[in-house]
Amino acid sequence: MDYKQAYAEWSAALAGTEYEAELERIAADPALLQDSFYQFLEFGTAGMRGTLALGTNRMNVFTVRRASEGLAAYILSTGKQDDGVAIAYDSRINSDVFAREAARVLADKGVKVYLYQMLHSVPQLSFTILHLHCIAGIVITASHNPPEYNGYKVYGADGGQLATEDAATVTNYINEVTDYLSYTPMSLDDAVEKGLVTYIGEDVDEVYYQKVESLQIDREVIARQADHLKIVYTPLFGTGNVPVRRILSDIGIRNLSVVKEQELPNGNFPGLKAPNPENRDVFTLAFQQADEIGANLIIATDPDCDRMGVCVRSKDGGFEVLTGNQIGCILMDYILSAKQSSFSGDEFVVKSVVSTAMADTIAAHYGVELRNVLTGFKFIAEQIKLSEASGKGRFLFGFEESYGYLSGTFVRDKDAAMASMLLAEAACHYDAKGMTLYDALQELYKKFGYFKEQVLSLTLAGMEGIAKIKGAVEALRQNPPAAFGEFAVTAVSDFMKNTKTQVATGAVSPIGLPATNMLYYDFDGGRVILRPSGTEPKLKAYVSIVSPDEADAQAKLSRLAATVKSLMAELTK
Structure with missing residues (x-):
């Protein structure tokens, strides 16, 4: 059609x-x-995401209904419909409407539903799936996208986003749905009355809070230093407002100042192009508030509270917006250094292949295994599942450069509330040494090298844009560049073909990860990675340089980024 x-x-x-x-x-x-109308919104391992409007290629009550019918058919095929599906939603426009529509459809098809009555975060939903032993979960969110977007994320029984094979199976069931425009599911009131929908109570929240707070490493340092710490926090109009403030208060962080203008839920995200904690512009009000009260740390969480952004006061008195890689390395180093005395030799940490190589260096320093996985936090969660199944390995920490972090095993997706708690504890730890988190980061650079990274994104919307993005990656696959400007390529890894080729010798070795459309170029002192985004119509490039000298690293990164940016434009024109 x-x-x-x-x-x-x-x-x-x-x-x-x-x-x-x-x-x-x-x-x-x-x-x-x-x-x-040229296609249906793609349902992948991250569910579906699109702009709010009518059409098959848009987020609306009909595409939500279609996806829910397909998911219900999949669950019925497993025979585990009585295990239930937990459903949460964030502050975005129509999130509550879509959550209730999904609940109505599932209940009408005979699938038990556990539904939050008010907005909750992604990590709380992941926790709830495990806590209630559900067969699946749904979160209505578009994460950190602009306000015109919303999405439908599906989770498996392990609390992580659907595995690739399961997502493909669900997609097949969704593609068989034809009555989504005319079908009217039972009312929510009827579903509740029949026992098919149960509202999730505050008791589940309390267990989640207790679990997160149990991850504190040094309670004494918080008790000693908390009064010295002044934090400004902004939930960016999202779900983090309640859990982040509750958890930080519980552990003794008393000097927490919330940005009032961005405190309450608002799907229009007034004053923001996008509620993305990696963008400096979302911190404008927080900067002003921090200067007024003398704070040296700012924390922001995105609408579904799975990503955390951080700003730290630098030596010149201004604020440095940390990258996801920098935050991940600060947290990883703090956790490993604090726990190393109890290591048994079976510990491991996890990061995505596009995240900083500095993490590999830190893990090696502490003698801890580092596992590299594909982009997507479900692959980090998968490592927890594998370690539990085999009885081998003790998961300590996982992160992605896209501002996602996780410790503990009772949540299987990135958790910004948990990360906020660990970051506050790390800040207290360094404050006891007369240091800020900025100082801690500089110490890591001096110790391990100046790793400088930048993510380049080229957005090309529409059917033609998506075709250009795929064509660009394929063109590079067919004709690998010998160099990026002054940086001669030493090895080419094609993740679609599972091959790593050494340029000098032609030797080929397997990568050992699942196939994905990504190209990885090594050169002395750095790398370039290119891939299409899995959730947005973007071509993304990850460029990285390491040098013992900061100025040298920054200068090289600037030249490398300019070269790659020019190449991306040329390939997609």
């Missing part, structure tokens, strides 16, 4: 309804019409 036929189907089915006028507006714009 082409996009015109798809539109005609929607137009006929929704004629005379509240949706008719919007469909007519879409039809008046040929480019918009095509983009809205």
Whole structure:
């Protein structure tokens, strides 16, 4: 079915309804019409994500209904419908509407549902799946995307995002759904009355808080230093407002100042292009507040509270916005240094292959195994599952450069509330030594080398844009560059082919990770990685340099980034 036929189907089915006028507006714009209906939103390992509007390629009550029907059919095929599906939602526009629609559909199909009555974070949902022994979970969120987006994330019984094979199976069931425009599921009230929907109570939240707080490493240092620490926190209008403040208060962080203008849920995210804690502009109000109260640490969490951003006061009195790699290394080094006396030799940490190589160096310093996995936090969670199944390995910490961090095993996705607690504890630890977190980061650089990284993103929306992105990666696959400017490539890794080729000798070895569309180029003192984003129409490049001299590392990174940026533009023009 082409996009015109798809539109005609929607137009006929929704004629005379509240949706008719919007469909007519879409039809008046040929480019918009095509983009809205040329495909169904892709359902991958991260579920589906798109802009809020009518159309098969958009987030709306009908595409949510379709996905939920397919998920219900998948669960029924397992025979575990009575185990239930936990559902949470964030502060985005229509998140509550979509969560309730998903609950109605699942219940109508005979699948037990556990539903939060108010917004909750991604990590709380992951915890709840494990705590209630559910077969699956759903979170309605688009994470840190701009306000016009929303999404539908599905989790497995292990509390992590769906495995690749399971996502493919669910997709097949979704593709068989044809009645999503005409189907009307039972009301939520009827579902509750029949016992098919149960609301999740505060008792589950309390267990989550206790579990997170049990991860404190040095309670005494918090008790001694907490009064010296002044933190500004912004939940960026999202779900972190309650759990982050509760947990920090419980462990004794008393000088916590919340950015009032960004405190309460608001899916429009006023004043922000996107509620993304990696962007400096989201901290503008927090900077002002920190200067007013004399704080030297700022924490931000995104709307679904799985990502945490951090700013630290530098020597010049201004604020340094830390990268996800820097935050991950600070937390990893703190955890490993604090726990090394209890190591048995079976400990491991995990990061994605696109995250900083500094983590490999830190782990080696402490004699701890570091496992590199593909991009996507589900692969970090998978390592926890494998270690538990084999009875080998003690998970200590995992992170991704995209601002996600996890300790403990009772949550299987990145957890910004947990990370906020550990960061506050680390800040107290260094304060006891007369140091800030900025000082701690500089010490790591002096000790392990100046690792400088930058992520480059090129967004090309629409059907044509997605085709260009795929074409760019394929062009590089067919004709690998010999160098990026002054940096001669020494090895090429093609993750789709599972091959690593040494340029000098032609020797080929296996990578040993699942196939994915990613290219990895090594050179002396750095690397370049290119891949299409798994959740957005973006071509992403990760460029990295390491040098014992900071100025040298920064200068080389700037030249490398400029070269790669030019190449990306050339490949997609």
